[in-house]
Amino acid sequence: MKSIKGCSVTPGSIVIWLSIITLCLAYGVIVGSNLVFRYLVADIYDEYWLVVLQLAIAGFGLLFLGLSLLVKKMFLRFRIDTRMYFRGVGFALLSLVLLVILKDDPLITSRYTQDDLPIPEKQSTQSYDLVVELMGGGDDPIDIDLSDFDMDKVMENPLEYEREILHKWQEIERARQIVNKLNSFDHIADLSSVDDVINHDRINLLYLSGIYGAYAALMVQKSNPQVGIGELGTWYSVVKKALPYSRFIIGKCLWMGAAKKTIGHAKNISQYSTLDHDSLYLLKNLFKPLTREEIACKTMFISELFFVTGYERAESFDDLFESLCSSITRVDICESTWNRAFLRIVARLTFRMNATENLIITMFDQMIEDGDNHPMLYEATNQFITNTRENMSYGNIGGWFLGAAQIAELPIYSKYFVPTKVQSDLLAIYLSERLGQENNIKDYYSGKSYLKTPVRYVYKSVGPDRLPDTLDDLVF
Secondary structure (H helix, E strand, O other), X not given: OEEEOOEEEOHHHHHHHHHHHHHHHHHHHHHHHHHHHHHHOOOOOOOOHHHHHHHHHHHHHHHHHHHHHHHHHHHHHOOOOOOHHHHHHHHHHHHHHHHHHHOOOOOOOOOOOHHHOOOOOOOOHHHHHHHHHHOXXXXXXXXXXXXXXXXXXXXXXXXXXXXXXXXXXXXXXHHHHHHHHHOOOOOOOOOOEOOEOOOOOOOHHHHHHHHHHHHHHHHHHOOOHHHHHHHHHHHHHHHHHHHHHOOOHHHHHHHXXXXXXXXXXXXXHHOOOOOOHHHHHHHHHHOOOOOHHHHOOHHHHHHHHHHHHHHOOOOOHHHHHHHHHHHOOOHHXXXXXXXXXXXXXXXXXXXXXXXXXXXXXXXXXXXXXXXXOOOOOOHHHHHHHHHHHHOOOHHHHHHHHHHHHHHXXXXXXXXXXXXXXXXXXXXXXXXXXXXXXXXXXXXXXOXXXXXXXXXXXXXXXXXXXXXXXXXXXXXX
């Protein structure tokens, strides 16, 4: 039997010390990760977050190991019995606390189901198939290229670019035929699911808005406004019919982007001095303001909820880990053998799968409710996220920063939807004023009349703070 400074070295003592070292490292990972994610690194996409995390974990691991050695030394100095069963009790207590920290929660379910997704009356798969084709899907994809088309210059002087505009108009003939077919439907369905998401690699919707806007501007300049405004109005009608049923963030954002661009083109055209009374009247009739249902985000968030919790739910820890690695912007960090091994340990000790999914479900449920409110301010969602971040469980800090925190960013996308709705209101007011007509359009945010500005025919919204003459006022 070997002895070191009066301490016998036995297989049992070796096992105890290895166990203590393992416990110290585990506590180092948990405390170090919480310190880094809570206080030191505001963004996990920061270039140095992984280095900071490694240093913090190493530091706390050594700290815990040093404390255990200090306790042992104090026991020896004060002649406190350090026999095996006393050490075993201490080890058991530390292990019990660790198990409590790492205990996962029972899985909950959302109060929303697939049945909550709106389906157009007299649902037609044909409209969905046409949308897929318009977006560049199918065996013969539509590919619209605007790389050689300077939209700002074209809209500034359409007559100068007449040949280019007409050439693009002919290029999108197939797409225009699809648009006309879609406009024959009362509603345009979106039947995409977690297993069948429309390929949005091509941003055809935004390109079509540009070409329709350029063609309308050219026709107005060539004294043929009824044709140009009619075509632009047809495209706007299709966009409005698709918006209430649009699923998933990228699809909703593309349709809203198309609405924003089309409304902007209509506003530019309305300011042409050559536009007569009949053309202004046609523009006003075709460009009705966006409705609350068209900009609402409930459908979008329900779709994303089932995508995240259904399709993306990992069946094993390996699947989970690969999903985490792929979600990190600087994916090259997962190509290092050391980093992968290190992150696996961190994920094991700081990521509770059920607790994370429960958090995501609860957060989505709140976002879905806020996304159907009027106005959409996400005040309850933001408060929930703040409370969660400040009171995050020590055993699931990785679940927040490597999983749920990304979901918490989703309302940011929809903050651009309401200004587009306000722009559609202000355009309608502008056209009514030009035509000498009254309107009863109320400010989306305040519910009161939009505010007049010193510029004739131009009004503004009080903005999200609902106070006049502040920095967030919206003018179009």
